[in-house]
Amino acid sequence: MELMKSENIVQDRQPQPQEEEEIMQQEEEEEQRFHVLAVDDSVIDRKLLEKLLKASSYQVTCVESGEKALEYLGLLHHSSPASSSSSQHHHQETQGHKVNLIMTDFSMPGTSGYDLLKRIKGSSWKDVPVVVMSSENVPSRISMCLEGGAEEFMLKPLQLSDLHKIQAHLLKSLPHS
Amino acid sequence: MDLVQLQRQFVDYKTSLYHEGFLDEQFTQLQELQDENNPDFVVEVVSLFFEDSERLLNELARALEQQNIDYKRIDAHVHQLKGSSSSIGAQRVQKVCIAFRNYCEEQNVEGCLKCLQQVRHEYSLVKTKLESLFQLEQQILTAGGSFPM
Numbered sequence: 001m002e003l004m005k006s007e008n009i010v011q012d013r014q015p016q017p018q019e020e021e022e023i024m025q026q027e028e029e030e031e032q033r034f035h036v037l038a039v040d041d042s043v044i045d046r047k048l049l050e051k052l053l054k055a056s057s058y059q060v061t062c063v064e065s066g067e068k069a070l071e072y073l074g075l076l077h078h079s080s081p082a083s084s085s086s087s088q089h090h091h092q093e094t095q096g097h098k099v100n101l102i103m104t105d106f107s108m109p110g111t112s113g114y115d116l117l118k119r120i121k122g123s124s125w126k127d128v129p130v131v132v133m134s135s136e137n138v139p140s141r142i143s144m145c146l147e148g149g150a151e152e153f154m155l156k157p158l159q160l161s162d163l164h165k166i167q168a169h170l171l172k173s174l175p176h177s
Numbered sequence: 178m179d180l181v182q183l184q185r186q187f188v189d190y191k192t193s194l195y196h197e198g199f200l201d202e203q204f205t206q207l208q209e210l211q212d213e214n215n216p217d218f219v220v221e222v223v224s225l226f227f228e229d230s231e232r233l234l235n236e237l238a239r240a241l242e243q244q245n246i247d248y249k250r251i252d253a254h255v256h257q258l259k260g261s262s263s264s265i266g267a268q269r270v271q272k273v274c275i276a277f278r279n280y281c282e283e284q285n286v287e288g289c290l291k292c293l294q295q296v297r298h299e300y301s302l303v304k305t306k307l308e309s310l311f312q313l314e315q316q317i318l319t320a321g322g323s324f325p326m
Binding site for chain 1: 203206207209210212215218221222225226229253256257259260261263264265
């Protein structure tokens, strides 16, 4: 898709409706920012995570459960992990937005973070890095998640200093030229 | 009280909260996340914590009143409380939650009841102290001061 950068320069143009310009610029900026899908059943942790990620200028979508995450990714009604031709065109895009990183809490009622991880890795989203978070430092849990395909396991509460790890995974996810 | 006195009182009070273990490093992190775009961030997160904790404490009391105590359910609630108190830096509340979970695992009703009382106590202490802190902060802003100082 072409980004009509030059046509958005305001200086020497005829006056245009201010709002339209601003909306277009905003949409462009959003497209260029990394988009993180954050999954956590704690309202406090969602708010914290959102702020932390926004502080790094990432675009963030927060959902409160594994089920909601699957719904967002369009995986809720697929019973088999195989990607059909209809889901191919959804690759890394849903509802018009790409998803560059998924961060999920481990302990959630219903679909756990681990369940979510496995579903993602068995779908057309499998190349999107998944980071699992937990307030508990349990070695067997950590290895289980890493073996399940998680890029990283992070201890909660997350801090500003943890963000560099996230950035590393996001940069890795960029298409190679 | 003039601005300088208020500011000194604020710093002393905040320091004492860390010193006495009511707050830890994580609370500092919250403050670092606050900026001009989100000047009420800390108050908002802490308010969420208050709401959430009160809900959990009520659930816990109810669960412990049952004939057949569902320890798994209790543990789930305590786990949530432990998580949220940890996320805002309410260290003393978090510590009681750790003990609470151990009693749950042992299915020790006496221990659980004792912990519920303790966690209620620690929660109300930290709530009062945070409210006082925010009040001081507001007084400083009203007197023309700003943060960080």
